[in-house]
Amino acid sequence: MANTSDISRGIILKLDGSLYKVVEFGENKTARAAAKVWAKLQGVDNNRSIEKTWNSGDTIYPVRVERRSFQYLYKDDTGYNFMDQETFEQIAIAETLIDAPQFLKDGQEVSVLVNTETESPMSVELPDKIVVRVTYSEPGLRGDTATRTLKPATVETGANVNVPLFVNEGELIRINTKTGEYVERVKE
Numbered sequence: 017m018a019n020t021s022d023i024s025r026g027i028i029l030k031l032d033g034s035l036y037k038v039v040e041f042g043e044n045k046t047a048r049a050a051a052k053v054w055a056k057l058q059g060v061d062n063n064r065s066i067e068k069t070w071n072s073g074d075t076i077y078p079v080r081v082e083r084r085s086f087q088y089l090y091k092d093d094t095g096y097n098f099m100d101q102e103t104f105e106q107i108a109i110a111e112t113l114i115d116a117p118q119f120l121k122d123g124q125e126v127s128v129l130v131n132t133e134t135e136s137p138m139s140v141e142l143p144d145k146i147v148v149r150v151t152y153s154e155p156g157l158r159g160d161t162a163t164r165t166l167k168p169a170t171v172e173t174g175a176n177v178n179v180p181l182f183v184n185e186g187e188l189i190r191i192n193t194k195t196g197e198y199v200e201r202v203k204e
Contacts, residue, residue: 018078020053020070028060028129028138030077031068035060035131035138043072060138063112080132086140088124096120098128098140107137114140116193118175121148142193147202148172153185166198 023029023041036057044052051072058065070076086098086107094108096117109128111117119142120126127141153169166178169185177191179198188202 018076020072020074020076022078023053023055023076028079028081028131029057030079031057034062034064035079036066036068037139039065081138082130082132083127084130086126086128088120088122088126090122091120096140098126101125109137109140113137114142116142116196118196119146119148119171119173119191119193121146121173144194145190145192145199147188147190150179150183150185150187150189153179153183155184 023038025038025041028035028037037060039056039058041053041055044054052069053072054067054069056065056067085101087101089097089099089106091097095110096114097106097108099106114120124142124146129138129141130136131138148171150169151172154167165181167181169177169179169183171177171189171191175196177196177198179189183189183198183201188204190199190202191197192199
């Protein structure tokens with residue numbers, strides 16, 4: 017059991033039979049009325065986003081979550097297949113539970129959030145930044161580095177990313193998986 021003072025960004029709450037992740041929260045205090053705690057919640061087992069308000073001190077039901085290291089293996093009809101790095105057990109996870117499936121590479125290490133009560137995976141998080149090879153891009157012209165002009169490029173995972181004009185086919189680049197944006201060129 018916990019109360020509203022235990023709310024923090026990122027915790028997962030059980031609410032009306034569904035699981036929700038706290039995206040943002042705050043407290044409203046007024047001179048005469050009791051304080052209220054509000055939170056913006058993102059559905060973990062559904063695609064809903066809601067806002068919820070509690071009286072200060074109300075009971076909430078957090079779900080205990082473990083972050084486990086998994087390795088991405090392949091994609092098939094059952095979903096995306098991952099292997100536990102410690103037990104070598106394989107699980108299939110639906111695409112909706114993965115935060116950026118377009119950037120998954122074979123053998124890549126990811127974090128899987130697992131509900132410890134049911135041992136079921138709740139979401140898959142890629143590292144914040146990954147290094148990928150550019151497989152296709154239009155050739156850049158010499159001297160096109162003064163402005164922040166971008167061109168489309170395809171990376172080895174099949175995703176399309178906008179890169180600066182000086183990035184060429186075959187080069188390694190670092191991408192932010194949260195925003196899908198180019199960060200920098202990587203030396204081999």
